Structure formats: C-alpha cells, structure tokens
Amino acid sequence: MERYVIEGGTPLKGEVSIAGAKNAALGLIPATILSEGVCKLENIPNIKDVNRFINILRKLGVKTTQINENTITFDAQNIEQYEMLDDETRKMRASYYLLGALLGRFKKVTIPFPGGCDIGVRPIDQHIKGFEALGVKVEIEHGVINMYAEKLIGAQIYMDVVSVGATINIMLAAVKAEGMTVIENAAREPHVVDVANFLNLMGANIKGAGTDIIKINGVTELRGCEYMVIPDQIEAGTYMVAAVATKGDVLIKNVIPKHLESISAKLTEMGAEIIEYDDAIRVIGKEDLNSINVKTLPYPGFPTDLQQPMAVLMCLTQGTGTITESIFENRFKYVDELRRMGADILVDGRVAIFSGGKQLSGATLRATDLRAGAAMVIAGLAADGITEVTELKHIERGYENLEGKLRSLGAKIKKVVD
Numbered sequence: 001m002e003r004y005v006i007e008g009g010t011p012l013k014g015e016v017s018i019a020g021a022k023n024a025a026l027g028l029i030p031a032t033i034l035s036e037g038v039c040k041l042e043n044i045p046n047i048k049d050v051n052r053f054i055n056i057l058r059k060l061g062v063k064t065t066q067i068n069e070n071t072i073t074f075d076a077q078n079i080e081q082y083e084m085l086d087d088e089t090r091k092m093r094a095s096y097y098l099l100g101a102l103l104g105r106f107k108k109v110t111i112p113f114p115g116g117c118d119i120g121v122r123p124i125d126q127h128i129k130g131f132e133a134l135g136v137k138v139e140i141e142h143g144v145i146n147m148y149a150e151k152l153i154g155a156q157i158y159m160d161v162v163s164v165g166a167t168i169n170i171m172l173a174a175v176k177a178e179g180m181t182v183i184e185n186a187a188r189e190p191h192v193v194d195v196a197n198f199l200n201l202m203g204a205n206i207k208g209a210g211t212d213i214i215k216i217n218g219v220t221e222l223r224g225c226e227y228m229v230i231p232d233q234i235e236a237g238t239y240m241v242a243a244v245a246t247k248g249d250v251l252i253k254n255v256i257p258k259h260l261e262s263i264s265a266k267l268t269e270m271g272a273e274i275i276e277y278d279d280a281i282r283v284i285g286k287e288d289l290n291s292i293n294v295k296t297l298p299y300p301g302f303p304t305d306l307q308q309p310m311a312v313l314m315c316l317t318q319g320t321g322t323i324t325e326s327i328f329e330n331r332f333k334y335v336d337e338l339r340r341m342g343a344d345i346l347v348d349g350r351v352a353i354f355s356g357g358k359q360l361s362g363a364t365l366r367a368t369d370l371r372a373g374a375a376m377v378i379a380g381l382a383a384d385g386i387t388e389v390t391e392l393k394h395i396e397r398g399y400e401n402l403e404g405k406l407r408s409l410g411a412k413i414k415k416v417v418d
C-alpha cells in the first residue's frame with residue numbers, strides 16, 4: 001500500500017512551477033487522431049490519466065515518440081482501428097473523447113462507457129444528442145457504446161447543460177463534418193479554447209471557442225502541427241489554496257492568471273494577499289481567515305475541481321461559511337474524512353456548511369477521489385501532528401510530482417510504500 005505521511009504545521013515557502021493542464025491534454029491527445037500529419041505536443045503533464053490515454057492511442061496504432069519528459073509526437077496517419085474495449089478505456093472519464101475523434105476520422109467508433117472520479121451521476125446524454133444531430137446512429141449494449149454514420153453533417157446543437165466534455169467531443173467530430181455546426185450554450189473552460197486552438201492550427205475552422213456559441217465549419221483534411229498545452233488551472237489553484245492553508249508565501253509560476261481569477265477573488269475575500277504577474281501569481285497567507293460563501297459554476301465561475309481543496313480553508317476560518325456544489329450532485333463524500341480531523345461540517349444536499357474555529361488534528365485519511373485527495377494533503381499540511389493519506393492512485397491521476405513539489409516548498413511530506 002502506498003501512502004503519504006505528512007507532518008503538519010510548516011508554512012509553504014518558495015516557488016513552484018505548474019504543469020500542463022490535465023483536462024486540456026486529455027482533449028488534445030485524442031485530437032491528434034484526426035490529423036493526417038505528425039503532431040508534436042509540448043508541456044504534456046506526466047500524470048497517470050495522460051499516460052494511460054497515450055497508451056490507449058498506441059494500442060489504436062498511433063506511433064508516439066517521446067522527445068523529452070513533457071514533449072511527445074503523435075503520428076496517427078496509418079491507424080485503421082476504431083474499436084477500443086480494454087480496461088484502461090473503461091477506467092478514464094476522458095476516454096469519451098475517442099467518440100468524437102474516431103467519428104471524425106472513421107465515422108464509426110466502439111468504446112466502453114467512460115469511468116472517472118466518483119462524484120455523482122455523470123451521464124453522456126449531451127454528447128450523444130450532439131452526435132445524433134450530426135447524423136450518427138448510436139447503440140448502447142452491455143456497457144459498450146457503438147456509433148456509426150454514413151456522413152457527418154453539420155447541425156445546430158443546443159446543449160441542455162453546460163458540459164465541458166460534450167462541447168469538446170462535438171467539436172472533435174464536427175471539424176470533419178460537411179458544412180456548419182453551431183454549438184449553443186457551449187462550455188467556456190480554458191481547455192475548450194485550448195482544444196479549439198489546436199484543431200485550428202491543424203487546419204480546422206472553429207470560431208467562438210471561449211464564448212457560449214461555437215461555430216465550426218467542417219474541413220476535409222487536418223494536418224500535423226506543433227502545440228503547447230496550457231498550464232493547469234486546477235493544479236495552480238491547489239497550490240494557491242495550500243499556500244493560504246499553511247499561512248505560507250508561494251510564487252506559483254507558469255500560470256495564466258486570467259484563468260485563476262475566480263480563485264484569486266475568493267482567496268482575497270478570505271483575507272489572503274494575491275499578487276499577479278504576467279505568467280506567475282504570488283499567494284501570501286494570513287494568520288486569520290474570513291468566512292466566505294463559495295458556489296461552483298461553469299467557467300468563469302469557481303471551478304468544481306477546486307471545491308474540495310477549498311473546503312479545507314473553510315474549516316480554518318473563525319466563523320461559518322458555505323460551499324454550494326452546483327455542477328456534480330455527489331461531490332461531498334470527502335467531508336467524512338475531514339470530520340476525522342475535528343472539522344465541523346454539515347452537508348445538506350448540494351450545500352456544505354462549515355463552522356470554523358477548530359484546529360484540524362492529524363488523522364489517517366482516504367483520498368476518495370482525485371481532488372478529495374489533494375484536499376486531504378492540504379488538510380494534513382495545515383493540521384497539528386501526523387496525517388496519513390491513502391489511495392494515492394487517485395491523486396496521481398492528476399498531479400505531477402505532488403510530493404516533490406510540496407517538499408521543495410518546505411512541506412514535511414513523504415511517500416511510504418509498504
């Protein structure tokens with residue numbers, strides 16, 4: 001069994017560099033399937049989900065060359081396979097992008113239902129609705145999705161919910177459809193824009209990514225290109241929260257401060273000092289934190305993926321604050337773990353009420369999912385005494401070298417393998 005052993009109480013101090021964005025890389029990697037040339041991706045984060053997806057592409061016949069730790073070329077010119085039913089595909093959420101990418105390339109695809117963090121029901125009805133509008137026939141049997149089309153034809157698609165995955169997936173198929181596709185009520189997350197920019201560099205014609213109306217004029221061929229993954233908004237936000245939780249002073253480098261505005265605003269409201277530079281952000285924690293209310297929303301709102309780390313800060317204030325989770329219906333499972341540390345949290349449906357004023361004390365905690373895992377680590381860094389965090393496989397899905405980066409900031413954390 002692997003676990004982190006953390007001795008709390010040391011303020012984080014120094015500089016940390018943020019890796020490429022998990023959720024952008026997970027869209028860009030399958031997008032390379034659409035290219036009839038070689039694509040070079042730089043700033044790919046070295047994390048489990050990304051490495052798993054690269055392996056899936058290799059199994060499909062994509063030739064990959066590792067140029068250095070974070071740069072890889074993808075050559076999908078000779079692939080013939082459009083079916084991927086292995087276990088790795090089943091485990092990942094982002095494997096749903098194989099639907100859009102393989103439909104765009106072959107007009108047919110067979111994959112299992114996607115996995116991902118256990119944070120509530122995660123339907124893919126909006127993905128399916130979009131593909132059907134493009135002329136795709138969909139069959140679902142025994143947990144396997146089978147899609148095929150004679151032709152992909154551009155269409156007007158209104159998304160009933162704002163979905164990052166559905167927006168990117170429809171874009172992936174629509175770039176190779178005949179005519180114009182319009183996605184209304186599209187997601188505006190930075191990774192939606194990143195995938196659109198990459199596809200445009202490959203020769204696609206996408207306009208409006210970053211707004212809630214995206215227009216895609218289909219093209220017949222996409223070429224190879226070189227592209228750099230954007231910095232990870234969520235990894236950056238995690239270090240921002242960790243700096244405040246430990247009353248530290250951290251310069252977080254290789255970020256796009258614009259992507260972090262919702263987090264900076266909330267940390268400032270809590271009393272932390274935030275200094276923005278062109279591609280870095282300095283976060284200085286304070287002795288006393290104000291209680292605040294946070295509601296998760298689609299971008300540019302406060303990201304649901306930082307809800308769990310933020311919960312730790314809510315425990316460290318003196319008064320009462322709330323978090324409303326409006327994206328996923330069951331993303332509060334981790335509060336039981338924080339309660340073991342003495343936190344006072346009441347959950348009522350989509351709202352968690354935090355009564356502050358309690359010193360967290362070290363305990364053995366389970367990383368129930370990826371961001372809950374990050375929250376447990378931050379709680380351990382802020383707590384009195386020793387905290388052990390188990391089930392690191394979740395954390396390693398999305399954080400590059402978390403232990404090493406925290407240690408470089410002075411944290412007393414070590415990974416123990418029994």
Ligand SMILES: CC(=O)N[C@H]1[C@@H](OP(=O)(O)OP(=O)(O)OC[C@H]2O[C@@H](n3ccc(=O)[nH]c3=O)[C@H](O)[C@@H]2O)O[C@H](CO)[C@@H](O)[C@@H]1O
Nearest residue numbers: 023093094121122123124125126127161163164165327328
């Ligand atoms: C691999 C990846 O990029 N994962 C991210 C992606 O997940 P994911 O793409 O799964 O999240 P979505 O943006 O699609 O989900 C948003 C909401 O829409 C609902 N929904 C979604 C699709 C659908 O067909 N029908 C439907 O009802 C979901 O249940 C959820 O309530 O965006 C989430 C929201 O920013 C992030 O938490 C995840 O880290």
Ligand SMILES: C=C(OP(=O)(O)O)C(=O)O
Nearest residue numbers: 093094116117305370371
């Ligand atoms: C929920 C997340 O990931 P996934 O969609 O891959 O499960 C996340 O990154 O916080």
